[in-house]
Amino acid sequence: MKMLQLVTILLTLSGVFSDWGVKYPDNPICAVRGFSVPIPCSYYYPTSNPNIQVTQMLWCSMNSNTDKCQNPPYVYNSASITTSDFEYAGDNKSNCTLLIHNVQFSYSGVYKFRFITDNPSGKWTGEPGATLQVADLKVSLIRLSGIGTLKQGDSLNLTCDVNCTQSSSQFVWSKNNERLNTSGRVLHFPAVTVRDSGNYTCTWKTNRASGSETISLHIEGGWGVNYTTPICAVRGFSVSIPCSYSYPQHNYQVTQKLWCSMNSNTGGCENPPYVYNSSSITTSDFEYAGDDKSDCTLLIHNVQFSYSGEYRFRFITNVSGDMWTGEPGQILQVSDLKVSLIRLSGNGTLKQGDSLNLTCDVKCTQSSSQFVWSKNNERLNTSGRVLHFPAVTVRDSGNYTCTWKTNMTSGSETISLLVEGENPDHQPNWIIAVVTSGVIFIILVLLGAAICNRRRKPDAPEDNSRNAGEQTQVKQLPLPNEEVPQQGDVTYASVCIKDNNLNNGRVHTEQKKEDISVIYSTVTIK
Incomplete structure (x- = not known):
């Protein structure tokens, strides 16, 4: 039952x-x-x-x-x-x-x-x-023929890899943001030409997630400008826009380099305005860091939100009519770097034992980026955009800086953390008060003892010039062969005996008389 x-x-x-x-x-x-x-x-x-x-x-x-x-x-x-x-x-x-x-x-x-x-x-x-x-989505270039820089006729593969398994996934390829009629993780080029130069993007898709990565392909043998993937920059900091260009080397020299922003330039960069012009001596936030051979890198300082957009490089040669503008251009995204405090437990002011996260956010995507945390300018042994505190203490108080880094730029932001409570590294005020009072009391006791001891000592003799050890003893003696004074007459007599060998005020009578100096003095008052 x-x-x-x-x-x-x-x-x-x-x-x-x-x-x-x-x-x-x-x-x-x-x-x-x-x-x-x-x-x-x-x-x-x-x-x-x-x-x-x-x-x-x-x-x-x-x-x-x-x-x-x-x-x-x-x-x-x-x-x-x-x-x-x-x-x-x-x-x-x-x-x-x-x-x-x-x-x-x-x-x-x-x-x-x-x-x-x-x-x-x-x-x-x-x-x-x-x-x-x-996992990271990685696009790689695998050379099948040719060495050194890519030239026309070389054979290669572009491969797309994800280091985790997802059965229902697909790969989509595009060139300069235009989808290609191909699929699979490998994009094959049996013999490349100059026309194959451009930015190739592999997009990986599943039922739940997606991701993309871009690689630049530059084939020598003609005219061209090669940019990198979209670049993310933090407002107020600097960013470099990598760029390379090519042209027939024989009998050509580059005479002018130009950069334009498509935010303000509507003429395809063929006419002003330009953010950089090698023929101008004006200075601005836009600095040319390239040369007149193949490097057209642009360095932008003190980046602002208004700098977001597409940038194009244009170069002009010494041959009349021979010039080139790189299209579709380089994309720049500008974002704020924000450090936030997210409370996981506790409310009001931060107290010991509260749990929280410090998070570092950048509102644009950059695959090859990292977050570095530091406290009071000392780097912490942690990584990632979240700094977790399971239970804060007073020692956690300080200035925390998140630095966001990529190959082209970096930026940082600081937040202050103040945790209320008693700091174990500092003694409480009452302990300090007790110790201070004790020290003062001991000093007063020692000072009082020294004063009392000094008052108990006999006065020092007035004349120490002859002998440092000389002492004086005074005795009152009656005057010899002198009549007794009448009543009303007062006579005082004193004898001063100076002896260099007196001990504790007692006269050594065994000393020779010549060693003793006697001074008689008489005062009579009638």
Whole structure:
């Protein structure tokens, strides 16, 4: 009978718990660094009870959360109004999809969803979670024939690689932003020509994510200008725009170099205005860092939002009518670098034990970039756009700087962190007061003892010129052979005996008389 009751209870509990759950994708999700990816998710709970309402939705990363998502930190918390790369794309009914922007390598790992209802016992964390893999998308040039710089007739392949497995994926190729009629991870060139020069982009797509990478191809043998992939720069800092150009070397010399911004130049760069003109001596934020042979690099200082756009290089030779403008041009994106403080626990002023993240954001994509953190100008042993503090202390107070670096540019931003509490490196004020008072008391005691000791010593003799050890003893003696004075007459007599060998005020009578000097003095008052 007891066994039957136990089985009944277990079956009942099984039925109850089967009404709660979270569903994730069966396979790991692959994402390309710098791009966005959704993590599909659905959840359910007893709908037979219409009074149950979901009040809070949470997502946690098991990289930082060691408490099975039951406590902070969370990458998403519906009760918080902070913004980050982790965006909730679900609802409070059944959809718990998480959308992650600007994916970084540090985001790889397991993510779990947890929801809380208005029922005190109605809480659930989905196990085992969704696995996210982050990889770089890399486009490589593989030479099949020829050496050195690419020349007409050389054979090569462009290959597109992602270092994580995703079965339902495809590769799409484009040249100068125009899609090519080819597919697959390899783009083959049996014999290149000058016309093959340009920017080739490989786009990798899945049902959930996508990413792209660009490589430049420059074939010698004619006229041309070669740019790089779109460049991202931080406002207020400097950025270089790499550029190379070519022309028939025989009997040609470059006489003028020009850079134009398509924001202000509507004539295809054939006429002014120019942001740089080698024939002009004016100075500006646009500096030419190239030469008159093949390098046309442009260096832009103090970048501003208005500098975003397309830039083209144009060069003119000594042969009349022989000039060239590189199209479609170089794209520059300008963004602010923003360091934000995201509270994971605690409110109000920061206190010891609070949990938080410092995040570094750049609103443009640059695949080959890195984030470097420093505190009070000393580099920290951490990387990635997020600096996590599971439980801050007073020692964590300071100025934190995030530096964003690429091959072409860099930028930095600083945020101050002040954590309230008692600094263990400094003694409390009451200890300092007690120690100070004790020192002052000891000094006063020693000073008082010295004064008392000085007052107890006999006065020093007035004449020490003859002998440093000379001492004087004064004795009062009666005058010899002198009548006793009458009443009313007062006579005082004194004898001063000077002896160099007196000890403690006692006369050594065994000394010879000639060694003793006697001075008699008499004062009579009538």
